[in-house]
Structures are given as structure tokens and as C-alpha cells.
Amino acid sequence: MNNRKGLLEMVIKDRLVDTKKHLSTLQHACSKFGTDFDFSLFEQAWTSDNEDQRLLAYGVQAGYENAINGAVTIAQELCELEGWTPANREPKSTEALKKLKENGLVDAGTHARLKDAYESRGDLQHDYAHVAVYKIYEAAAATLEGVPLMLQDVALYVQQRST
Numbered sequence: 001m002n003n004r005k006g007l008l009e010m011v012i013k014d015r016l017v018d019t020k021k022h023l024s025t026l027q028h029a030c031s032k033f034g035t036d037f038d039f040s041l042f043e044q045a046w047t048s049d050n051e052d053q054r055l056l057a058y059g060v061q062a063g064y065e066n067a068i069n070g071a072v073t074i075a076q077e078l079c080e081l082e083g084w085t086p087a088n089r090e091p092k093s094t095e096a097l098k099k100l101k102e103n104g105l106v107d108a109g110t111h112a113r114l115k116d117a118y119e120s121r122g123d124l125q126h127d128y129a130h131v132a133v134y135k136i137y138e139a140a141a142a143t144l145e146g147v148p149l150m151l152q153d154v155a156l157y158v159q160q161r162s163t
Helices: 003-031 039-046 051-082 093-102 108-126 133-162
Strands: none
Touching (some): 003 051, 003 133, 039 051, 039 133, 051 133, 093 108, 108 133
């Protein structure tokens, strides 16, 4: 294994751990809105005049953005490690996620959730003043469904690759 591949494998393993922490933070933040992450409770907090309530809602947004960003970066790095995309060019997020599906690391449903959550992230970040609360809720929910499966399967893949 060349030096770059060894470094990439180590970076992916570290990023898996870091992204699991972000996912755990998202799960904790969502739990503040009922056991099923209730939209109406989330919306009340997001639009509340109470700063502590808004902070709980903003914790969902931060956890979601960090978890989905980590997942996509892992996908991009794995594409480089495995040569699934051209060398010396970071694949676009959608391309990297598609390669995970094509190579059997995620199924079609997980791929769709990851893609939707990541595409929503860009929309939400660039239109923060007019952000729709439901879009954040949907993106966080998609992240909660897709990222754990992806992390589990990528971790297993990298572990098996190393042996």
C-alpha cells in the first residue's frame, strides 16, 4: 500500500469516529423533542422567543450539518482510496454518494436519504434568513436514518479492507 493510501485509510477511520460523535450529538438534540423527534415541538422551539428553546432547536441544525458533512467527506475520501473516481480530483458530493451505492456500501434508500440531506444542507446554509423549519426537520430526520447505516457499512468495509 502506498503512503497516500495508508494516510487516507487512517483519515477515514478517524473521520468515522468523529462523524459518529456528531451523529450522537444530533440524536441527543433530536431527543429533546420527544422520543419520535416531534415536528411541532421542534417548530415551537425554533420560533420561540426563549433563547434556551431556540438553542435546543439550533443544536439539531448543527448536529445535522456536522453529521452529513462528515458522511459526505468520508464518501469522497473512500472514492479516492479505492480509485472509484479520477485521481487527483475530489469527487462532488453527489458523485461520491452515488459511488457508495454502485459499490454496494449503501442501498438505494440510504443513498436517497443521504443525497437529500446533503442537498438540503446547501439550500439551508445559503438561505438561512428564510429557512423553512420543516426543511431542517426533514434533513435532520433523513440524516438520522441514513448516516448510521452508512457509517456502519463503511466502517465494516474499511476494517475488512485492512485485513
